Amino acid sequence: MYDYLRRFLIVFAVALCIGLLFVSATVSFAEANEKYETVNFIWPTVGxxxxxxxxxxxxxxxxxxxxxxxxxxxxxxxxxxxxxxxxxxxxxxxxxxxxxxxxxxxxxxxxxxxxxxxxxxxxxxxxxxxxxxxxxxxxxxxxxxxxxxxxxxxxxxxxxxxxxxxxxxxxxxxxxxxxNKQYKVASASTKPELEFHEGSGSQYTVVKVKKGDTLWSIADKYQVSVHDIKILNGLKSDNILVNQNIKIVSKGNYIVQKGDNLWKIAEQSGVSITELKKINDLQGDTIKVGTLLKVRKE
Ligand SMILES: [Zn+2]
Structure with a gap:
């Protein structure tokens, strides 16, 4: 009787293992499929x-x-x-x-x-x-x-x-x-929402994102705002990736914000409008949001 019971238990255990294997394989396959479904790649070239x-x-x-x-x-x-x-x-x-x-x-x-x-x-x-x-x-x-x-x-x-x-x-x-069939790139280019008007290289420094960094920790470390980092780097979301290069505004420079004008910036930075225009090579009096301006005489 004992022997019979033992045999029964072994068969049961083996069956259970096989069953679990099958279930986990099905689950991981489903997970992979689900992951692929959420991805929306476009074709890398036309050909x-x-x-x-x-x-x-x-x-x-x-x-x-x-x-x-x-x-x-x-x-x-x-x-x-x-x-x-x-x-x-x-x-x-x-x-x-x-x-x-x-x-x-x-x-x-x-x-x-x-x-x-x-x-x-x-x-x-x-x-x-x-x-x-x-x-x-x-x-x-x-x-x-x-x-x-x-x-x-x-x-x-x-x-x-x-x-x-x-x-x-x-x-x-x-x-x-x-x-007949030429496989076209499926969707139009997407551009960053926030436009950055390139300043010269000395107006910002580039830092590499390390594991554990967030936009907030970087902003805090370099004493700049998250908002400015996003504008300067054309970031659409708050996500950053390890090894990504992030530009940080250097001291003595300013990113034009919504509602700014030359007068306001001149007043805040203590540099005259004439001087501001001169050091930034500005032609008119209008400045675009996102422009990187020098606000200190060289
Ligand atoms: Zn190949």
């Missing part, structure tokens, strides 16, 4: 898909989009440039980290026009299509990593999962694709 994810015995960790040299390549989503350099394999390559922990890779570029630490917005140009590195012919090699890029590329996922509704209507290199 023809010439190779898909998982080809070359599973060694192709991205998709290839063939396009003429010089075709604009844009960031698929808002993010921060984590790397921008020349590699023997990737050629001119740009890495961008996005929210939700995705990292995208744009390889074989002819030109790169962003640098490490730059903030980029969805649709913002980061370079042009080229044939640099280990590549045969002009094309963009595009990778998406769910998590960080690693040498083994074990976080790579099929970009089609995130690139929008066209994924089910693709016929790679079919005559249909060759003749």
């Amino acid at each position: 023809m898909v010439s190779d898909t994810f998982g080809t070359r015995s599973g060694k192709h960790y991205g998709i290839d989009i063939a396009a003429p040299r010089g075709t604009e390549v844009v960031s698929v989503s808002d993010g921060v440039v984590t790397k921008s350099y020349y590699s023997n394999t990737y050629g001119n390559v740009v890495f961008i980290e996005h929210t939700d922990d995705f990292e995208t890779v744009y390889a074989h570029l002819h030109k790169r026009i962003v640098e490490e630490g730059d903030i980029v917005y969805q649709g913002e140009q980061i370079g042009t299509v080229g044939d640099t590195g280990r590549s045969s012919g002009d094309h963009l090699h595009f990778e998406v990593h769910n998590g960080n890029w690693t040498m083994a590329k074990n976080n790579a996922i099929d970009p089609f999962l995130l690139l929008g509704e066209d994924q089910n209507t693709f016929f790679v290199l079919s005559d249909d694709v060759k003749e």
Whole structure:
């Protein structure tokens, strides 16, 4: 009787384990799917898909989009440039980290026009299509990593999962694709709401966001306002990312606020209007909100 009971318990325990495995696998699959559904990437360039994810015995960790040299390549989503350099394999390559922990890779570029630490917005140009590195012919090699890029590329996922509704209507290199279907960048560029009118480099210093930093801790540390940091950096939200470069207004400079005018600023800073106009090269009497002004004589 005891033996029978023991056997029964073992079978029960094994069945329970298998059941739990199944449940947890289903849950994580559902979570991944949910995560992908909330992402709204746009296509990184306009061209023809010439190779898909998982080809070359599973060694192709991205998709290839063939396009003429010089075709604009844009960031698929808002993010921060984590790397921008020349590699023997990737050629001119740009890495961008996005929210939700995705990292995208744009390889074989002819030109790169962003640098490490730059903030980029969805649709913002980061370079042009080229044939640099280990590549045969002009094309963009595009990778998406769910998590960080690693040498083994074990976080790579099929970009089609995130690139929008066209994924089910693709016929790679079919005559249909060759003749008619050009996959356009899906949505228009988004620009930061707050406009920043570039001052000279000495008017601000650049600090790199460290783990644990917030806009408030940075504002506090450098004795500036969160509002000014957001204007100066064109930030749309309060979110900042580790390694992001943040510009901080240097002492002796002032960011024009809503409701300001030259008279008010002159009075507050103790510099005459004539002097203000002279040191800032201002032509008229109107100043735009967000303009970085020198308010101290050099
Ligand atoms: Zn490729």
